Amino acid sequence: MSRADDSRAQGWRTLAALNARIEDRIERALQDAHGLSVNEFCALHHLADPAGRHIRMQELAGKLVLSQSATTRLVARLEKRGLITRVLSEEDRRGVCAAATEAGRRLYGEAIPTHNKALDEALREAAELPELAPLVDALEKLNVMI
Numbered sequence: 001m002s003r004a005d006d007s008r009a010q011g012w013r014t015l016a017a018l019n020a021r022i023e024d025r026i027e028r029a030l031q032d033a034h035g036l037s038v039n040e041f042c043a044l045h046h047l048a049d050p051a052g053r054h055i056r057m058q059e060l061a062g063k064l065v066l067s068q069s070a071t072t073r074l075v076a077r078l079e080k081r082g083l084i085t086r087v088l089s090e091e092d093r094r095g096v097c098a099a100a101t102e103a104g105r106r107l108y109g110e111a112i113p114t115h116n117k118a119l120d121e122a123l124r125e126a127a128e129l130p131e132l133a134p135l136v137d138a139l140e141k142l143n144v145m146i
Contacts, residue, residue, distance in 0.1 A: 054097035
């Protein structure tokens, strides 16, 4: 392996480590406070549009970076809890779409501060680790530019 390949692989492992730390912190906080997984929170994020926008299942799978079957299981869990609903597509009546219910929008709104606090805490802790601090710094600089 070349030095450049090794460096790139190490960079990827560092990014994966930071992601795992953040996701673990957010998962625990969302589960404890709201009974939501990170993926369930993310699904509600995409579906909780106040205008009640419906999203096709395959589009939701793409946004969540999940397989079609994993998305179907996720949607089924949220639907069972009354947080989302599935409807036929208004465009072609064959495709299935999902949308958040009022209860889903409410729970999502309640969970946002929990998510953000856990994210802030995870980034603050990661910034104290020498191997992760440069990546956290780069993310903060990127956030300023967005």
